């Protein structure tokens with residue numbers, strides 16, 4: 045009996061210690077990446093800052109809206125304490141304790157107020173949101189990071205012009221697919237690493253993703269290349285990974301751009317870009333595609349097929365051409381009034397020839 049009691053007491057002690065240690069470990073926010081050193085802010089220090097209280101509406105990726113009121117200091121006020129300013133930052137990354145993370149771009153940093161909320165509707169945050177939830181009113185809920193434990197100060201990648209466009213469907217056709225279980229469905233996916241390697245996209249800069257519903261998102265190169273693009277079943281093309289929370293998945297990818305290369309889904313382009321009919325073929329004008337991706341203006345463009353076949357077309361003739369999916373789902377080009385050899389089957393790449 046005595047022994048039992050002691051055992052229980054010991055267990056309780058261990059539990060209390062564990063609880064206080066974990067609470068303590070998550071009870072602070074670190075800001076890393078400033079040249080003059082990291083900043084550690086305890087929850088108590090955050091609460092000592094002046095606060096704002098705001099009625100906000102969070103909108104998630106499915107369009108569901110939730111209304112509540114939040115209270116906390118602004119990120120700008122916190123930075124001011126350390127003689128820093130939010131608007132002078134190029135980009136930051138919010139990192140949560142649960143593995144969720146998201147990059148906040150310069151446009152958001154320059155135009156929006158960021159609130160480090162520790163009260164919701166006047167009450168302390170729920171367990172999984174503590175110690176703070178970043179709230180950016182007027183931005184999508186993907187930026188409203190619960191359980192915020194780290195803020196990374198990032199530099200921006202040097203802007204380079206897009207010089208080549210790859211068609212996702214053709215590129216995927218050159219790769220091995222793997223089984224990927226998505227909810228109740230067994231689907232096929234390709235490794236992003238394989239895809240990028242195959243397309244000689246070896247840069248380590250961030251990837252700019254755009255979904256067909258207009259969502260734009262910048263993803264870290266390592267996170268992106270460690271993931272998969274699911275190509276069959278629902279929500280495709282879908283960026284996902286067993287290593288990241290579902291909130292980081294990107295559904296219905298229209299295109300993604302990294303450095304001088306872009307990858308576009310023709311299936312999604314047919315939904316998201318303006319369609320045209322040319323000599324009874326329905327597709328998208330070549331110029332529409334190149335403009336959507338911001339491809340550089342050049343005199344000659346090369347169209348390359350998956351078997352290595354290629355043909356060159358003058359810039360002046362580009363608007364005579366469309367890209368379409370044939371009845372086998374293959375990407376093809378067709379130019380009205382140009383020689384038949386400009387009709388490329390299994391189109392993989394369009395690149396500006398220097």
Ligand SMILES: Nc1nc2c(c(=O)[nH]1)N[C@H]1C(S)=C(S)[C@@H](COP(=O)(O)O)O[C@H]1N2
Pocket residue numbers: 102103104105110140141142144185186187188189190191192289290291292
């Ligand atoms: N820590 C953490 N914060 C997060 C996420 C997450 O998975 N983990 N998901 C984000 C996404 S994608 C959305 S849409 C919202 C969802 O917020 P809700 O659960 O309050 O609806 O939280 C954002 N903040």
Ligand SMILES: [Mo]
Pocket residue numbers: 104105185186291
């Ligand atoms: Mo989301």
